[in-house]
Amino acid sequence: LHAASPYSDSEASVDSDCSSESNQTVTGVFSPNPFDEIAVEEAVRLREKLKDEVKSIKVVTIGPPKAAETLRTALAMGADAGIHIEVPDGAAALEPLGVAKALRAVIQREKDGVDLVIMGKQAIDDDAGQTGQMLAGLMDWAQATFASKLVVDPKAKEAAVTREIDGGLEELKCRLPLVVTTDLRLNEPRYASLPNIMKAKKKPIQKLTPAELEVDLTPVLETLKVSEPPKRVGGGKVENVDELIAKLKEAGITAVK
Amino acid sequence: MLRLRPVLATGSLSRRYATAASPHALVLLEHRAGVIDSGSLSALTAAQQLGGQITGLVVGAPDEVKGVVEKAKKLKGLTSVLHSSSEQYAHNIPELVSPLLEKLLSDITSYTHVVSAHSSSAKSILPRVAARLDLPAVSDITSVEHDGSSNSTTFTRPIYAGNAISTVRAPESVRVKFFTVRSTAFKASPADEFAQVEDKAVDPVEVSDAPTQHVRTDLTKSDRPDLGSASRVVSGGRALKNAETFKATLEPLADALGAAIGASRAAVDAGYADNSLQVGQTGKVVAPELYMAIGISGAIQHLAGMKDSKLIVAINKDPEAPIFQVADAGLVADLYEAVPELVQKLKQ
Numbered sequence: 001l002h003a004a005s006p007y008s009d010s011e012a013s014v015d016s017d018c019s020s021e022s023n024q025t026v027t028g029v030f031s032p033n034p035f036d037e038i039a040v041e042e043a044v045r046l047r048e049k050l051k052d053e054v055k056s057i058k059v060v061t062i063g064p065p066k067a068a069e070t071l072r073t074a075l076a077m078g079a080d081a082g083i084h085i086e087v088p089d090g091a092a093a094l095e096p097l098g099v100a101k102a103l104r105a106v107i108q109r110e111k112d113g114v115d116l117v118i119m120g121k122q123a124i125d126d127d128a129g130q131t132g133q134m135l136a137g138l139m140d141w142a143q144a145t146f147a148s149k150l151v152v153d154p155k156a157k158e159a160a161v162t163r164e165i166d167g168g169l170e171e172l173k174c175r176l177p178l179v180v181t182t183d184l185r186l187n188e189p190r191y192a193s194l195p196n197i198m199k200a201k202k203k204p205i206q207k208l209t210p211a212e213l214e215v216d217l218t219p220v221l222e223t224l225k226v227s228e229p230p231k232r233v234g235g236g237k238v239e240n241v242d243e244l245i246a247k248l249k250e251a252g253i254t255a256v257k
Numbered sequence: 258m259l260r261l262r263p264v265l266a267t268g269s270l271s272r273r274y275a276t277a278a279s280p281h282a283l284v285l286l287e288h289r290a291g292v293i294d295s296g297s298l299s300a301l302t303a304a305q306q307l308g309g310q311i312t313g314l315v316v317g318a319p320d321e322v323k324g325v326v327e328k329a330k331k332l333k334g335l336t337s338v339l340h341s342s343s344e345q346y347a348h349n350i351p352e353l354v355s356p357l358l359e360k361l362l363s364d365i366t367s368y369t370h371v372v373s374a375h376s377s378s379a380k381s382i383l384p385r386v387a388a389r390l391d392l393p394a395v396s397d398i399t400s401v402e403h404d405g406s407s408n409s410t411t412f413t414r415p416i417y418a419g420n421a422i423s424t425v426r427a428p429e430s431v432r433v434k435f436f437t438v439r440s441t442a443f444k445a446s447p448a449d450e451f452a453q454v455e456d457k458a459v460d461p462v463e464v465s466d467a468p469t470q471h472v473r474t475d476l477t478k479s480d481r482p483d484l485g486s487a488s489r490v491v492s493g494g495r496a497l498k499n500a501e502t503f504k505a506t507l508e509p510l511a512d513a514l515g516a517a518i519g520a521s522r523a524a525v526d527a528g529y530a531d532n533s534l535q536v537g538q539t540g541k542v543v544a545p546e547l548y549m550a551i552g553i554s555g556a557i558q559h560l561a562g563m564k565d566s567k568l569i570v571a572i573n574k575d576p577e578a579p580i581f582q583v584a585d586a587g588l589v590a591d592l593y594e595a596v597p598e599l600v601q602k603l604k605q
Contacts, residue, residue, distance in 0.1 A: 130384035134384045134387070137386065166378075166485070170471070170474045226421050226424070229422050235582055255514060
């Protein structure tokens with residue numbers, strides 16, 4: 001779907017969409033956000049596996065003009081086309097809800113429909129981790145967050161997803177259309193080869209504005225300030241294990257019976 | 258012109274009922290095997306800082322809910338308990354649980370806040386519900402303060418892997434304020450044996466033709482304390498070489514200290530330890546009394562998950578490892594010599 005760029009505070013995401021019949025489109029939003037690279041990679045792997053069943057892979061980003069570079073990276077990895085929802089440099093930081101609404105608008109404009117949206121579980125700048133769930137809610141679609149394994153069955157219009165949850169793993173069966181958010185262990189993103197980077201320059205990127213999508217990206221929450229966390233005074237070294245044990249004792253830490 | 262009017266109207270309105278509208282939080286009480294998650298107890302403590310009524314919500318399969326409600330009724334800080342049971346609620350599938358929350362939070366609701374732990378299931382559910390109600394959500398907060406006169410709530414939350422703290426305010430226009438709570442930032446709310454608040458059942462909202470089905474859950478079995486709430490944590494990194502040495506080196510130390518075991522992402526990716534043991538920005542955030550980093554270099558993503566620990570001990574061969582910059586006691590040594598010696602001497 002869309003990805004956060006390092007230049008804005010937006011959430012990053014990739015969305016891919018694939019379906020069984022004539023209308024397979026994978027849409028992705030991509031940024032240098034590592035989770036989004038994983039999302040693009042997964043979309044590309046889906047096509048490598050499902051071949052023609054994946055009709056298209058689109059990547060989407062919302063951000064300033066420079067965010068287009070992240071789309072080029074995703075195109076070089078194997079996406080077919082990009083959509084850049086452009087906001088001016090210095091615009092207010094995007095909130096997950098606004099981004100999710102913009103993505104909804106993009107999906108609704110796709111003539112052939114979107115069957116699968118793959119995006120990162122969180123952007124590593126704002127660490128919110130909300131956009132995928134919000135998009136799924138807005139679309140009233142199935143959702144599978146923190147995915148570490150994704151198997152899509154285009155014929156049945158279903159996906160089996162393994163998720164990383166607190167304390168272990170969970171497996172779900174989800175009907176398409178579906179929003180998947182990627183966890184770290186879903187895959188290892190590839191590097192784009194030089195020929196593919198060259199080819200990516202010819203792939204289309206559609207530019208859209210929030211106004212064209214009829215979405216209002218004005219933040220609802222007010223950021224009052226951003227400050228530095230309290231500095232930790234560390235750096236104390238000990239010479240040996242005995243001194244280490246003395247330090248532990250000093251802090252009241254001893255072995256349990 | 259058109260824009261100005263609603264602003265003025267809201268302004269005068271808010272002033273009139275500012276004193277009347279006291280906060281009323283709905284706290285999601287998550288549970289597993291009949292026990293309320295400690296993260297939810299921390300969320301309850303955070304909710305108390307809003308200074309108003311607090312309703313606990315227990316959702317689950319019929320055979321679990323009753324026992325959990327009995328425990329919830331004895332929690333300090335709650336003013337009432339709502340519960341809803343259905344087989345559909347057994348696995349916290351967001352598509353199945355969201356409709357219940359949406360109903361509870363419909364326009365006529367008295368709830369002003371929805372609060373939960375920053376757990377994997379609440380993280381999946383809350384944003385979905387918030388978006389369906391056209392409301393934002395605030396993730397992983399470390400402090401909360403409500404201002405009754407302006408009906409606004411101010412939060413702090415870490416961003417950029419904890420390298421910055423953002424202070425955000427949800428203004429009055431945010432009808433219901435959703436937030437998830439970093440459990441290490443708030444003590445768990447205790448049980449109060451004299452408390453006995455009222456409970457009330459709510460009909461489940463059954464979803465026909467559910468888009469998602471639960472297939473199975475595989476929990477990592479462990480007799481050790483839970484990583485997220487343990488008071489002592491022993492963590493290993495890539496230097497532990499493989500799964501066998503990871504286990505053989507860290508388990509005796511964790512046993513001696515009664516500690517939970519954690520791991521760096523490198524150790525998890527290399528297969529030395531289970532994913533659920535990862536400490537860091539994208540894993541668990543812990544803040545125990547004692548955190549021992551064994552063979553962990555201390556990348557910022559790892560520090561994001563443990564730097565609020567009270568006492569940090571590091572054992573690493575590399576004197577330049579960044580972990581030593583945050584460690585209260587750093588030992589430059591070969592962990593294969595130092596850890597067994599430490600275990601032996603601790604036991605004496």
